[in-house]
Amino acid sequence: MNGDPTLERIAQGNGLALCAGGSWTARFAPLLEPLVADAEKLTGSRPNIFIDVSQVDKLDTFGAWLIERLRRSLTQGGVEAKIAGLSDNYSSLVDEVRRVKVTPAAGTTSVTITGMLDQVGRSVAGFGTTIVELVDMLGAVLAASGRVLIHPTSFRLTSTVHHLEQVCWRAVPIVGLITFLIGCIIAQQGIFHFRRFGADIFVVDMLGVLVLREIGVLLVAIMVAGRSGSAYTAELGSMKMREEIDALRTMGFDPIEVLILPRMLALVIALPILAFIGAMSALYGGGLVAWLYGGVDPEAFLLRLRDAISIDHFTVGIIKAPVMAAVIGIVACVEGLAVEGSAESLGAHTTSSVVKGIFFVIVMDGVFAIFFASIGM
């Protein structure tokens, strides 16, 4: 291999020759930089300086540029600088870098208090825009459903069934498992604390009301937001990135009708089913723990459950499910269509799809709680 690069200084009368030698290539750039920086300090010491490159074994863009940089800074300092001894095959390379016009890099933005406050302000103001976007999407989806009702042939059944399989059928095992475990935990905690008052049997009331009214549907909605909302955003986002959505539009198809409506419909059908499965699974888990851990045998459990809960509890829970599904779907689709060109943007919007989806699900749950309380359900 060639040796390290060198830059020797040889006095020539009242001038100076800088003899470059060795490999002036990218590999040696970390060595070359200080070498050239040192030589740049010679500005003004001599009236003329020769840069002799005849001893250079290898030259590439890095080396050529550093030699050119040296020549420029010497010339700027009022020194007559010339490059000599350039071989033919390297002269075109030096000509190439001679055309480089260096522009100062754009300043990087530094983190400041005002900058952070600015960010906070913008995101608070952005929340209003989010609401407008969601309402806009809701309107677009409703309008598309209206069109589909008028022309039922344009409804995409295959696509809807496909999404239903993804969102509902394939989610059953994990939804069932998690709600089962949560049911177990609620029952165990209930028995553990109620036992002190001798009120073991009330664990059934608590389990029934909690699971059917709140936890069942809320937990399932959060899981669906994480599982399917993120998938929707990623799918639509990458389609947007590759201009597939633009392609659809130019072929005369409405992306809302083709892509979003089947997805929304699948979610709205899936979530009540999953919520029901989840509730049953949690009750089963709770009942099992009550029997094995609390000594409440299944017969007593079922009798107590029949007394403790009415159909109202179940209705309250299941009514919420399609609304939550719609919220998750709309958030996911809005975020998906907001994806821009970069992979980073896809990641950011998928994150925000899940975060906003879960947030709105909980807000909706609160609104429903107030509503049902005021109508006495």
Next chain:
Amino acid sequence: MTPVSDMTSKSTLAPEISPEISDAIIRVRDITVQFGSTRVLDGLNLDVKRGEILGFVGPSGAGKSVLTRTIIGLVPKVAGHIEVFGIDLDAASTRERRGVERRWGILFQQGALFSSLTVRQNIQFPVREYLKVSQRLLDEIMVAKLGMVGLRPEVADRFPSELSGGMIKRVALARALALDPELVFLDEPTSGLDPIGAGDFDELVRTLQRTLGLTVFMVTHDLDSLYTACDRIAVLGNGKIIAAGSMADMQASQHPWLRSYFHGKRARAVMG
């Protein structure tokens, strides 16, 4: 060099290899690549000489990109040897492999720019990772590379999604050249460019080859590129190299695919 369509028969294979090109930068021997039960490359042999621009052609789906990707190690091979810079890539240690990877640059068909980095960061990325140099030099080299591929420094702070197709190709080439590699793989560099842009690109590759002493391995469909930029042409068919040689050899060949490729309507328009 005569068309080596007889290379397919085993008996003539040995004498074909023995007069080895002494300064081959890439040496591919008996490469077989299989996807499931489909054999894409079947005992393929190829040498690329140092300092040449090799044009690599073949019908769509013949496995041109697969060969490129096999050489650079993205597609696993069933059998065969690949030597790059005289280093057997299968036997190489991670360290040696790194060394090889630093000495080649690759232009992917779609550019494969990092979408979350600006043009500036894209070009500086390999340099920053491999060399400890100042930000100032990084910026200057970036501008020099942009200039080499015919772009203005103003595009440096744009993101890949804000560039046109031709600009993406150029930036991707600038990134491939960032570390001043000795060997560049270009996968269809001129596809999707307008004829003037494609002509400029060919000229650019030629210039870079002259100035930097590059070896270029170019997969292409562009007859203009083959005619103006390439020193040698290799043709892929049935998983093997069916011919390799100069443009004149290609035109003289009697192979049916070569005849239709180099004597078709489009070829006549290019060659006059």
